[in-house]
Structure formats: structure tokens, C-alpha cells
Amino acid sequence: MAHTDTVAAVRDAVAAAAPEIRAGLPGRREKSDDENPTGDRRLAADEYADELLEDRLGGLDGVGEYASEERAAVIDTGSGLSVAVDPLDGSSNLKPNNVMGTIVGVYDATLPAKGRTLVAAGYVLYGPITTMAFAHEGTTTEYLIENGEATTLREEVTLPDDPTVYGFGGRVPDWPDDFAAYVEAIESELKLRYGGAMIGDVNQVLTYGGVFAYPALESAPAGKLRLQFEGNPVGYVIESAGGRSSDGNGSILDVEPEELHDRTPVHLGNASLIDRLESAVD
Numbered sequence: 001m002a003h004t005d006t007v008a009a010v011r012d013a014v015a016a017a018a019p020e021i022r023a024g025l026p027g028r029r030e031k032s033d034d035e036n037p038t039g040d041r042r043l044a045a046d047e048y049a050d051e052l053l054e055d056r057l058g059g060l061d062g063v064g065e066y067a068s069e070e071r072a073a074v075i076d077t078g079s080g081l082s083v084a085v086d087p088l089d090g091s092s093n094l095k096p097n098n099v100m101g102t103i104v105g106v107y108d109a110t111l112p113a114k115g116r117t118l119v120a121a122g123y124v125l126y127g128p129i130t131t132m133a134f135a136h137e138g139t140t141t142e143y144l145i146e147n148g149e150a151t152t153l154r155e156e157v158t159l160p161d162d163p164t165v166y167g168f169g170g171r172v173p174d175w176p177d178d179f180a181a182y183v184e185a186i187e188s189e190l191k192l193r194y195g196g197a198m199i200g201d202v203n204q205v206l207t208y209g210g211v212f213a214y215p216a217l218e219s220a221p222a223g224k225l226r227l228q229f230e231g232n233p234v235g236y237v238i239e240s241a242g243g244r245s246s247d248g249n250g251s252i253l254d255v256e257p258e259e260l261h262d263r264t265p266v267h268l269g270n271a272s273l274i275d276r277l278e279s280a281v282d
Helices: 001-024 044-059 177-187 198-208 225-241 273-282
Strands: 031-035 041-043 064-068 081-091 098-109 118-126 129-134 137-146 149-154 165-168 210-214 244-246 266-269
Touching: 001 044, 001 064, 001 118, 001 129, 001 137, 001 149, 001 210, 031 225, 041 044, 041 225, 044 064, 044 081, 044 098, 064 118, 064 225, 081 225, 098 165, 098 198, 098 225, 118 198, 118 225, 149 210, 149 273, 165 198, 177 273, 198 210, 198 225, 210 273, 225 244, 225 266, 244 273
Parallel strands: 064 081, 165 210
Antiparallel strands: 031 041, 081 098, 098 118, 118 129, 129 137, 137 149, 210 266, 244 266
């Protein structure tokens, strides 16, 4: 199976699983007894989404590895491309019934791998409707998902030239001074949109233009988000849509991973805003 066929199969499998993940949320709002490999307490919904995606994606011809934010190690599923997922991004939003998502990155390398080895990436957004942004071969497409089928909404999606929104994670007192100064300038120009699930905030930027960041913190210099499962895939989607990603120094896709669950500062958005950010935090 060619890479293009495998990518299409991964996209279709994620779309098919999305209604099942969404339907399984109401009865899985409680916390489990386990933590994920980076120490976050898991919900039953995290485990459910992870097991479902491991079954669907790991079983595809052309997928050789399955890795998840919820698992300590990579699972060998045969030969072919490597798939890394955040099964339920923003699962802490389940209790108050706010937006969540699923993130997938398809790497042509064994994991952990640099973002430059991605051949596709995307995310599902469980909002009032279920949509998917999926990037492949340098373009980003937005789909509507209904009954497990993906229907194209917008092709060759690009960030609007006139950005309007921003959203920054982390506690304000924990922001380094240089990032705080950047925020002070940005907040006089753009509208705050921050919901506590990265996928929802990134999709605001993809839709309206602007900047999202979960920066390095005084208490966590490496930031909070995971390189393989969050930073690289969303960076790939935004760059494919004409924007920029950055860890503060350059594209997230150029970061060399050391461990599967490495964290990284994440800054995404219109190129002009990311250029300014890199100058501010240099």
C-alpha cells in the first residue's frame, strides 16, 4: 500500500471512530485509577478513546507503529508508517462539557521522530458539530464528519491575512517576563479566545487567524504540550495552512526528540505574529 493510500486509510479510520468516541463520552466522565506516562490523571474517556484508536489504526495495512499520549511505549503493529495520537485532547473539559478533540500525526519514521518526517497530520474537533482539519502534501482540508463519513467543507484552507484572535495557556504569574511583554502587546490588537483544550484554541486560529501559545513557563521551561502527539501534528497542520509554528527559536517541526513523551513550548499562528514572538523571547 502506497503512503498516500495509508494516509487516506488513517484519515478515514479517524473519521469513522469520531462518532464512537463522541458517543462514549457521557458515561466516561469519571477519573480512572491510572495516570498517563507524563503524570496526568486519566479519565475513563481517555482510556476508551485510546483503546478504540489503537484497534482501528493499529490494524491498518501500512501502519507499523501506534503510539499514544496515554501509553508509555510504542506498539509494534507491523511494517509501514508510524501513527502518534492524543486520543482525547482537552479531556479535562469533559466535566464542564466544553470542547475536546483527537489529534493524529502520521510519521514516515520510527518514533520518536522529528516533525519533518510527518507525511500527514490532523485533528478532530468535538464541538457543536464534529469537524476534522487534515493536512497532507502541503495543504490543509477541513471536513464535516457525520455518521463516520468525512465530507469536504473547505479545501486548501489558509489562515486569514487579517488575524483577530489569540489564546495563551499557563498561569499568568508563571509566564517568563519576555513572553508576558509579548502578550501585553498582542492583547491590545486581538481578541482573547481561550477554552482550555488546545485543539479548540488552535481551530480558532485556523478559522479567524491569530496566535495560540502554550509557552515555556518559569516552573516548566519545556512547556506542557507533548512534541510527538500535540506540537508536531498541529504545527504541521498550521504550516500547511500557510502559518508558522515555533518552539521559541524556530519551527517545531525541526525539534530533535529525545524521548517519546518529550514536551515542548508551542506557538502557532500567522507568520507575522510568530516572527514577532520569536523576536520578543529571543
